[in-house]
Amino acid sequence: MSGPSQRHPIAVTMGDPAGVGPEVAALAWAARHQHDLPPFVVVGDAAAIEAVWDGPYRRIADMDEAARVFDTALPVWHLEDSGPLTPGSPTQAGATCALHALETGIGLTRNGASCALVTGPVSKHALHGIGYTHPGQTEFIAERCGVTATNAVMMLAGPKLRVVPLTVHIPLIEVAERLTIDLIVAKARIVARGLTRDFGIATPRLAIAGLNPHAGESGQLGDEEIRIIAPAVAQLVEEDILVDGPLAADALFAPGIRDQYDAILCGYHDQALAPFKALHFHDGVNLTLGLPIIRTSPDHGTAFNIAGQGKADPGPTIAAIAMAAQMTGARDRACAPAK
Numbered sequence: 001m002s003g004p005s006q007r008h009p010i011a012v013t014m015g016d017p018a019g020v021g022p023e024v025a026a027l028a029w030a031a032r033h034q035h036d037l038p039p040f041v042v043v044g045d046a047a048a049i050e051a052v053w054d055g056p057y058r059r060i061a062d063m064d065e066a067a068r069v070f071d072t073a074l075p076v077w078h079l080e081d082s083g084p085l086t087p088g089s090p091t092q093a094g095a096t097c098a099l100h101a102l103e104t105g106i107g108l109t110r111n112g113a114s115c116a117l118v119t120g121p122v123s124k125h126a127l128h129g130i131g132y133t134h135p136g137q138t139e140f141i142a143e144r145c146g147v148t149a150t151n152a153v154m155m156l157a158g159p160k161l162r163v164v165p166l167t168v169h170i171p172l173i174e175v176a177e178r179l180t181i182d183l184i185v186a187k188a189r190i191v192a193r194g195l196t197r198d199f200g201i202a203t204p205r206l207a208i209a210g211l212n213p214h215a216g217e218s219g220q221l222g223d224e225e226i227r228i229i230a231p232a233v234a235q236l237v238e239e240d241i242l243v244d245g246p247l248a249a250d251a252l253f254a255p256g257i258r259d260q261y262d263a264i265l266c267g268y269h270d271q272a273l274a275p276f277k278a279l280h281f282h283d284g285v286n287l288t289l290g291l292p293i294i295r296t297s298p299d300h301g302t303a304f305n306i307a308g309q310g311k312a313d314p315g316p317t318i319a320a321i322a323m324a325a326q327m328t329g330a331r332d333r334a335c336a337p338a339k
Contacts, residue, residue: 008115009066009075010324011105012045012129012317015120016098017082018090019302020312022048025120027314028321029074030055035318036169038325039075040283041066041109044101045094046078053272063113079104087308095126102137106144109293111225116294116324117141118317121302126150137297138288139167145291150183153190153289155263156273156299157323158280162263163251163272164191175268177222179211184232188265194289195262200330204262207252208233208245211267217250224267287327296320 002241011212012028015021025042026049028035041048041060050058054167058073060066066075082097102122108114119137142152156163167178187208195204208229209215212222219226229246236243244261252256252264253275276284277299284299297315306312 002032008113009039009041009063010116010118010321010328011077011114012040012042012118012321013101013105013120014042014098015047015101015122016090016126016302016304017045017048017085017094018087018305018307019121019123019304020300021054021120021302023087023266023307023312024057024298024314024317025028025049026053026057026074027312028317029070031314031318035322037318037321039067039070040321041075041077041114043077043087043105044120045078045082045097046076046267047081047085049074049076052087063108077104088304088306088309090123090126090302090304092126092130095123095130095132098122099127099130099132102140103144106141106293109143109295112176115328116296118320118324119295119297120317121298121300123302123304141288141293141295142291145293147291148188151186151190151290153194155191155194155287156276156280156284157287158284158319160278161258161279162195163276164263164265165267165269165272167268169269172268172270173236176211179224179228179267181228181232181235184208184265188232188236188241188243188287189239191263191265197334198287198289198294198327198330199262201262202216202335205241205260206236206241206243206245207247207258207261207264208243208273209249209252209264209266210244210246213248215246274328282313283314284316284325285320287320287323294324294331296324296327 056073083093111116133321139149195201211224225246286297286299288295
């Protein structure tokens with residue numbers, strides 16, 4: 001990897017030190033040449049690396065040092081000792097370290113010491129046990145970046161598909177009442193801008209899935225398509241955003257149809273994530289559009305049940321680091337003066 005921004009390493013937070021985050025971060029470093037990964041530094045408790053990996057690592061004191069040692073050792077920004085550590089057994093001290101790592105990673109990226117942020121998996125249950133009140137890491141990052149949660153859009157991206165759930169972690173029964181014209185229009189605008197800014201797509205093409213079977217069958221199977229989605233699409237078209245919808249979700253993800261679009265916006269969590277994970281279970285990346293910083297994350301959880309057993313797959317973390325680097329390059333090119 002090369003380019004101006006790659007002088008600054010990517011900050012990779014470990015997530016919960018008892019989860020698979022430390023292990024997959026270390027394995028990503030071990031596969032750095034195979035996947036042409038740029039320099040990155042792991043942020044958290046160095047003991048969590050030692051507990052699951054016997055490869056070389058180096059505690060660093062600044063990001064410039066991380067770039068210098070990256071070829072020979074995994075750079076680790078050690079924050080604090082999180083107490084006795086057993087992979088697979090989360091603790092309050094570990095949750096506190098995960099939160100401090102997230103705060104540090106955000107700070108490093110906001111002040112330009114890091115070119116992008118990759119967040120490791122955390123336990124929401126463990127974080128809530130120490131007083132954390134945000135639904136997830138995305139909302140916390142948005143707040144720290146001065147962005148309202150509604151303007152931070154979650155996208156799942158892989159080589160063959162990008163999806164955006166318009167509503168996320170809410171009960172299915174609440175989706176229809178949360179889905180509004182304003183919500184769809186606002187998120188579609190952010191997605192279109194993000195595809196241009198972070199992926200270099202000059203004229204993105206979006207699709208919006210219908211909420212009901214067969215996209216409502218002209219109102220016979222539900223009227224959300226007529227009342228909400230179609231008016232939102234019409235407004236977006238008036239703004240010169242290329243968008244189709246509402247489209248029947250049962251066919252939208254078929255090859256030859258999904259390939260026509262740069263991103264597909266879906267009404268609810270599983271409508272987006274079920275087809276996405278069928279295609280990209282091992283290389284899917286969770287990223288956030290609408291932020292002043294670049295943030296990606298592997299699309300999996302802490303996996304406490306396999307932590308420290310040598311079973312964790314580093315593929316999603318490798319994909320998240322690689323995508324963060326690609327997005328950084330896209331922003332660099334967008335900001336470069338015209339020749």
